[in-house]
Amino acid sequence: MIYDNVTQVIKDTPIINASNTVKRLGLDGNLYVKLEYLLPGGSKKDRIALNIINKAHERGVLAPSQPIVELTSGNTGIALAIVCKQTGHPFTAVMSAGNSMERVKMIKALGAEVVLVPQAEDSIKGKVSGKDLALAEEEAKRICTQTGAFMASQFDNLDNPLAHMADTAEEIYAQTEGKIDAFADFIGTGGSCAGICMGLKNKNKNILCYGVEPQNASYYADKEYHGAHIIQGGGYYREISFFENIKHLFDGFINVSDEETINLCRILSSEDSIFAGFSTGANAAAAAKLLAGPLKGKNIIILANDTGLKYMSTALWDV
Numbered sequence: 001m002i003y004d005n006v007t008q009v010i011k012d013t014p015i016i017n018a019s020n021t022v023k024r025l026g027l028d029g030n031l032y033v034k035l036e037y038l039l040p041g042g043s044k045k046d047r048i049a050l051n052i053i054n055k056a057h058e059r060g061v062l063a064p065s066q067p068i069v070e071l072t073s074g075n076t077g078i079a080l081a082i083v084c085k086q087t088g089h090p091f092t093a094v095m096s097a098g099n100s101m102e103r104v105k106m107i108k109a110l111g112a113e114v115v116l117v118p119q120a121e122d123s124i125k126g127k128v129s130g131k132d133l134a135l136a137e138e139e140a141k142r143i144c145t146q147t148g149a150f151m152a153s154q155f156d157n158l159d160n161p162l163a164h165m166a167d168t169a170e171e172i173y174a175q176t177e178g179k180i181d182a183f184a185d186f187i188g189t190g191g192s193c194a195g196i197c198m199g200l201k202n203k204n205k206n207i208l209c210y211g212v213e214p215q216n217a218s219y220y221a222d223k224e225y226h227g228a229h230i231i232q233g234g235g236y237y238r239e240i241s242f243f244e245n246i247k248h249l250f251d252g253f254i255n256v257s258d259e260e261t262i263n264l265c266r267i268l269s270s271e272d273s274i275f276a277g278f279s280t281g282a283n284a285a286a287a288a289k290l291l292a293g294p295l296k297g298k299n300i301i302i303l304a305n306d307t308g309l310k311y312m313s314t315a316l317w318d319v
């Protein structure tokens with residue numbers, strides 16, 4: 001089969017049983033990992049970029065070749081750069097300077113423009129805080145107003161969670177033949193967490209769904225903010241618009257520390273050859289807590305959100 005362009009392969013990622021990781025941790029049960037990093041942009045965000053643009057075209061709110069702008073931690077920028085190029089839209093990614101430089105280089109290489117917004121004065125270099133994100137958001141809005149661009153608005157656009165509800169959750173349920181007990185997911189915009197939760201609960205309301213947050217910035221678990229964390233792609237300590245209506249569907253929120261996150265990234269890599277980024281380690285750390293406690297012996301599914309190659313300049317792989 002030969003495809004016309006890469007947007008046609010934004011689907012159908014495989015699921016791996018990370019049995020060596022489970023064994024190494026001395027746990028009982030199964031940890032299934034869906035390799036979203038195998039999508040063309042190297043992350044799950046390809047799915048939402050495609051859905052946001054397709055749906056905006058269908059609704060007539062996005063004109064042919066209209067410029068697109070987005071506030072992004074990197075992966076949505078990469079995904080939009082790919083989808084915009086293939087659908088004929090000029091794209092500008094607005095990012096906090098606190099994100100890893102691999103992503104900036106990749107967005108530029110994919111033919112898009114990048115605007116880097118300096119971090120807030122009290123932020124830690126390389127750790128994007130809620131304040132940093134607010135500064136980047138302000139700049140993205142300013143550029144949109146100035147240029148008449150369409151803003152993808154991943155934080156508020158329902159086509160973000162709906163992409164995961166329609167596709168990712170369907171794939172998970174079909175690939176596992178419904179034999180899963182729980183799903184745990186790190187929260188950034190909350191798109192995959194909310195969308196997959198809704199999709200899986202529609203199939204079987206007994207599948208348990210958990211949001212995952214950094215221990216230092218857990219907004220939904222306990223409204224505790226103790227400062228920066230290392231998990232790029234989320235943990236912004238802010239209200240998620242999608243969550244407000246569906247919060248009751250969740251069975252809990254789990255906190256993970258930076259150390260637990262890095263440890264699980266390294267174990268997934270060395271034991272099961274799953275070379276993924278920080279937030280995948282956060283997902284796996286949360287799943288490990290469930291398997292060690294209330295969900296001993298059960299089947300838990302997580303996403304491998306992006307590839308570890310995007311973090312070569314960080315301390316993640318200083319092993």
Ligand SMILES: Cc1ncc(COP(=O)(O)O)c(C=O)c1O
Pocket residue numbers: 043045073074075076186187188189190191192193232233234277279280305306
């Ligand atoms: C690597 C990574 N992990 C997790 C997330 C959070 O995903 P979501 O925005 O669907 O909550 C993102 C979002 O950009 C990400 O890039």
